[in-house]
Amino acid sequence: MRKVSVAVVKLTSCSGCINEFLYAVASSPELLRRVTLVYATEFQDLNTLEEVDVALVEGSVATQQQEELVKSVRSRARLVVALGTCAVFGGVQAARVGEDLRRVILASYPNPDFVSVLPEVRSLDRVVRVDVRLQGCPVNGDSLARLLVKVIYGGGEVSIVENACSECKRAGVQCVMVSKGVPCLGPVTFGGCGALCPSFGRGCYGCYGLNTSLVDAERLAKFLEVLEKMGMSREDVNSLLKSFSYSALARLQARG
Amino acid sequence: MLHSVLTRVEGEGEVVLKTEDGRIVGVEVRISEAPRFFEYLVRGRLYTEVPDLVSRICGLCGVSYVITACRAFESCLGLEVPEDEDRLRMAALAAERVKSHVIHVAYLNLPDLIGLGSLGELFESYAHVFQRASRVVLWARRAMEVLGGRFHNVVNARVGGVYSFPSMERVRALRRDLDEVLGGFLELARFVLGLKSISEEVHRIRYMAVAGSNGYAWVGSGVVLDDGTYVDVGSFENYVLTEQVGYSNALRYRLLTGEPYLVGPLARFNTYLGYLREEVRELLEEFGWYRPLGGVQQSIVARVAETYHTLLELRDFLEGYRERTVGGVVRPERARGPCVAVTEAPRGVLYHRYLLDSNLRVRSSNIITPTAQNLACMEYIVGSKLYGSSFDGKAIEVAKSLVRAFDPCISCSVHVTAVEGADHPRLPS
Amino acid sequence: MGARLVPRVGRVVRVVEEAPLVRTYHIRVGGIAEPEPGQFNVLYIKGFGEVVISVSNYSRVDGDLVVEHTVRAVGTVTSYMHSSIDTGSLVGVRGPYGRGWPLREFEGFDVLVVGGGIGLAPLRPILKYVARFRDRFGRLVLLYGARRPVDMLYKYEYGEYRAIPNSSVLFSIDAPYVGWDGYVGFVTDLIDRVDLDPRSSVAFVCGPEVMMKVAAAKLVKRGFGEDRVFLSLERRCRCGIGICGTCQLGHLFVCKDGPVFSYQEVRGYLAVSGL
């Protein structure tokens, strides 16, 4: 029986995606049996990072140490998976980027000199090569389990890029934007959550990230006009996008 | 010399034992988890957006964050939450406690008690225990999915209530499966409560829990200390001292007297022992645990008791559940004073305070998390146990297991703030 | 109830390493029809997905077929095949599907075969067919280009192709290579060197789409009728039987109306980018 060695690496994040990993393996004893955790500070004591088949990396890179850690992980891992929105896009912590760092720190700490972080918050792919991206805040544990099984068998997942709306419609959920006038980021957000927010009657706030293979800056701007008409200010959408799609947004802006 | 010894906690942190001539002379709990500055991130945001955002502080107890933020805003904006909606949110909070406790008890703490290094080993040698635990966690996950949308960062809570009621069909299915889950849980509980390796050591510590809760400790109007002192949520910040140390990314807290204090399951257990349900009491009595707990390593008993209690409460909730339509959205005009609330997160008292500007956007905030409050206590307990003893493998084990018994969730502890700086208008007390 | 989407289970009986990232799988399978040249099968790799692969040859063994599929590892399923599917492995097979090369219609004609890279795979059955029914066709000319000599498929068979009476075989590679004394440049350049009478010839082309467009334009310029130039096209193919819709090229379904089309049928569509 084939086993894969897995490293679970945490950067700047909340551990939510790591917990989805825990769920993924706990949900199936057979899966657990095929995973050898070789590095996971959260679950075990043994912690030297050797060669691994898969590194699941949660979080974004916000400190010098993390940058070094992730590079060393890359050099030892066959497959690097960016696990979750933080790793794929930067995560909520990226909303501080571009602000005066001292002011940022002072909002939380009385003594800013004790805290050392980088001014940028980088998604994983801006530091190392990433093989698989699994977005979601948190990542969908079932998709992660699916991927792990395929990796264990020596393959991967066929990628299908579509927006949250497709999932929404397949699930038979009525569009909240069109039927209730509730602003929703679903039309520009990666699918993967199963249209969670709309299925609870609320608008999507974009935690699976902005799908830049579908929208460019111009289309996004026009879409924001629509949201604005529904009562959601540009400012609020932008802060959501910065929180959940930081690197995608940066890419869009760079493309012009 | 410095020796780092900690792993198997949520997030990144280490316990550093300082030695001189081979003897331990100091203990530092260092939180190396990178700070995320939530107090800054919520600035300028409309109050309606804050719950979803602060939910990201912790991947283990997001519901607590969401509910604390919602309640903080509801109180200052004068919003009434319809009773059914409140109960639905509280049920999600309960499911979160179950999940968090079982993960800690079975996956993180148990290996210490039965002398194993990791989850993998636990699975190999105690498959039955592992499976029972997993079943409870998976059920709790489903409960959170049904009630709140997902396992972490639930989406079905808003300032003023919830977004929608789950269908009867899904709730019934949950209820149906609960009996089996409860049965399995009881086996797990008996296994744990019967362990001889739970330390009887007593720690002389102060503790704090939410007060004014209706029943066992969930949410309330303030906090209560072990000596019965009641502190209203509005003056919480005046009763705790904030400190920042150079070796850690997390703030830490003490009582005004300078004493460290404990929050979390043990504090709740000791404060609310009489409120535990009959069935829980009987179970505890079976193993001689129906009594105030004296040391942090006994927190596992509190977790088991709370889990059982909570599962039974959830059973009642599911049985009484009726599908409804949600109340309308009320758009308040202005906030009356600071927005504050306390909640019992799985790891203990969680405090939020926000100040809103006239556009109902956050001007400043302070979030005091349970683990941050426990840090000083951790150092104190490990220090008093190990001070002067020789640094060796045994000392490391002792330090580790003591810290782990706190179930420190480090992700959240680095998002602790704040002594009022120039940036923060001081609260009227 | 997807009877048509249900594969037969076959077994890989032989694997030939053709070139870097290209392997030919010989799969023995029962209960499927004999493929026409240019048709394809859909191979199902359990748990990972299906891929549409041309039949590059086949033979009969005790009532079963052994179908040969030359697969280049380019994406998820094909890479997995290369790493994990070997002699003895089970593979699902559906097919044969699609409209193949119209060989029957062009009996008596000279046959020009132009292939690029992996595109030789669906053309190979033409060579076998002409060899088998030699007297039904006129001259046979094969033009085949690859990036490097090492990338050329079926190297072990070139002698066989050359040995077909009244045939010629010309090769090209993209850039000079040590030890290569053949043509260097695009395979489409070789079209100029072919002395076939376009009025009595038919051309069968397969390769990257740009190469096919250039080849077709050149052939037409040389006097081949647009209805005498045939291309085997590619689009995203999922079902193979025209019900998933993802292979549409204009109103044509590549899987069931094609994959082989006359240039006449598709020229207009191919001229519009992104149609």
Added chain:
Amino acid sequence: MEQLPGTYFRGDVENLRALFNVIRSRGLEPIGYVIRGDAIYFGSLSSFELLPLGLEDVQAPGSYRLYRNPSGFFRHSSSSPKYWFHPPVQRVLEVSEGFEVEAVQEGGGPVALFGVKPCDVASIEVLDRILSSDDSFRSRRSRVALVVVEECTVPGATCFCGTTGTGPSARGGYDIAYARLGGGLVLFKYGSEVGLKLIEELGLTKASEDEVAEYERVMGRAREATSRLPKLQEVSRALERSLADEAFWKEVSSRCVGCANCNMVCPTCFCTEFVDYLEPSGRARRVRQWFGCLSYTYGQVAGAHYRPELYMRYRHFVLHKFLFYPKQVGLVGCVGCGRCVTWCPVGLDIRDVVSRVVAKYGS
């Protein structure tokens, strides 16, 4: 069997209920528009009360509202017959550890389309042809034993079925059609022997001349309201000429965000993707699910993309309906329901595109 001129029958909603009950008593499961929560879905109608009779939808580009209105008229919601005939997610294969392949079988008894709109009935005919080799579709299709159509006396603001010739009155392919007129009057007609028998069984009386005249007046108005677009042949011709006009297609699709809502709500969009599931034990499952041509992956292959830009995919959507569908199956793929207009979150309007293309490329 064609309707004989003048053979209209009169009745009311109670007769409709009676018809519903007769159908059920014959062992047919009525399917149609069903109230579920605060929305209307297409699916099994377990009771007459679930029909959206007292509801009214108000549609506009990018906007849909449902109101309670006893005298209101319901057209349709985002959910079309496609949900039932060509379900959004279908299991195709179950494969064991040892590679035994099992096709997923799906049973079910006969059904009756009940109260389904003419445009949606027409959409089923389109699916009929395009999915003729889809076993799953055909097996569901073959379960339809009776068709009861509700004609649209008051079409919605995004409807253009008159242009596409698919409404607002029933065109054939039905057993019974009825129209709800003012004052609770329901006019019935039959389209088959079976339909006529049923009408007789209900004991309906012939409609008066005045009633028929009123019916014709109402339907005429409805037809006019939905027929304001250029002729279809002209649309196809213009589209054919517009193929390579990149600038035009970029311009008309400039607000599109590629969400594929239009594809999902369109009753004739049938495209699907396949998803493979693998269990740790080696058991596998293949699932087929709706997939929109506006999604990024549509046209993507390993190492290349045939429609990398969004305007190309939007263009394909429009072309497919009006230009390619006719060549593929001999029917225009658009049935004029207007769903893609209403349910597009940015309100992109296919009617505009069609008019503009004719304005620019029409003869």
